[in-house]
Amino acid sequence: MEQPVVALTVAGSDSGGGAGVQADLKAFAMCGVFGASVFTALTAQNTMGVKGIHAVPRDFVAAQLDAVLADLPVGAVKTGMLASASTVELVAEYAPRLPNLVVDPVLVASSGDRLFTDSVEQAYLTALFPHAAVITPNMREASVLTGREVSTVDDMRAAAERLGETGAKCVVVKGGHLSDSSAVDVVWRDGTVDLVEAPWVETRNNHGTGCTFAAVTAARLARGADPKSAIFGAKAYVHEAIRASADWRLGGGHGPLGWKPMP
Template sequence: MTPSLDPVSPPVALTIAGSDSGGGAGIQADLKTMTTHGVFGTSVVTATTAQNTRGVHDVVPLSAEHVTAQYDAVVEDFAPEAAKTGMLATREIVEAVTRKVRGFDGPVVVDPVMVAATGDRLLSAGAEAAYEDLVASATLVTPNADEAAILVDGAVETPADAAAAGRTLVERGADAALVKGGHLDGDGEVVVDTLVWGTEGEDPRVRRIENPRIDAAATHGSGCTLSSAIASRLARGEPLEEAVVAAVDGMGEAIRRGYDVGEGPGAVNPTATDAR
């Protein structure tokens, strides 16, 4: 007897980011995360990298024109319910992506990949400046403390600083900001992530999301995994606050059960929590 066809129709999400040849971050981590969350992931590749668990050896940005062509090909055939951005590499790509997401019919999560885990800046000053318009087009922007400091041009060292930075980003046009607390000063046993959001004409709301700190070096891909988890939940129709809190809470397990692969620290495990 021939089995009957039984297709599924999951929500579609889109990631616009760089490729990680080591598989732990970037497009590869995004698509793993989206699958884990029951979402069909589509992608626009902004750059290719030669990297592994020990570090990045080479980066080759694609042309803004080709990035635009990929985006157009995806949206004319699929109907993404949410999108996220990661590594955008150059000012031209940041500007091209900003033009496209302004017309996107759905939530957009912007992960402003500006600073490496080593503290090295990943973008030119011009590319960093171009993020201002992209942030203003975001449903949610998810900087770590170092990236938030660049975006608001001020120190972000404590949870209070994070809340102030989040308010500034919302004032500049983002619907919401999640300032990640992994690099903040404070209680070493607790990570405090700060969500700031609000509606026009009202004071922004602030929520501190506290979770135990996991003593692990394998945090490669954590930002990509978190922003993709949020975008996936938004694609499934979850409210913003609910989506952010659930995704942040799930990161502990992704880090605790990280992948022990390669000769370096390894990477977070996007499949550690079944979030469907």
């Protein structure tokens, strides 16, 4: 077995195992990448929802980053829930040491409620996004970040272009909340826009789709893929993962994705 490349997730935990660090490490493994982790928050959650969040102190997030970066040859980094403006700014300070940085700005709960204050959103826009190779907001997060309603593909396109002005090299606005027969994402890069689509899958098991998409994108970047190939490959992976668990009945709410090794 050849020596694997390394990807790092900087995110919160999910005690139910469907999202967060747990989902990221599973996705890394399925992509043939060795996963390391930095915890930014502990959550009490299951398929029914989040019951509580305990943020990890900034100094201990820094200690975890120092430990990993001092010892492992990290090839890509994915961020998830960073929990506070202070932690977003901390990750931005480390950004010059974080190659192929994929930022999934976890800002809005599945209920549509905003999780954090305006200061967190501003920290993403001004401190972290300028360092990102890829950012992956969903429609609700794109709406919060741009201050404009995002409900159509045209809205997604406008939001992606606007978020590209932050300095992020590539913007993916995910359309998982579109009411349509296909799941459409808008990809902005170098002033051009592509649409990436996959057939809609009827299932209640969609917990962790955003985490998995960003994690697979990071894993593929770590393995040397260009951003467009990494993003399109991540879209295909998530579609197959949703199909794999479409009929599962794990828990009483939104269950997790399935998985399969990716070449």
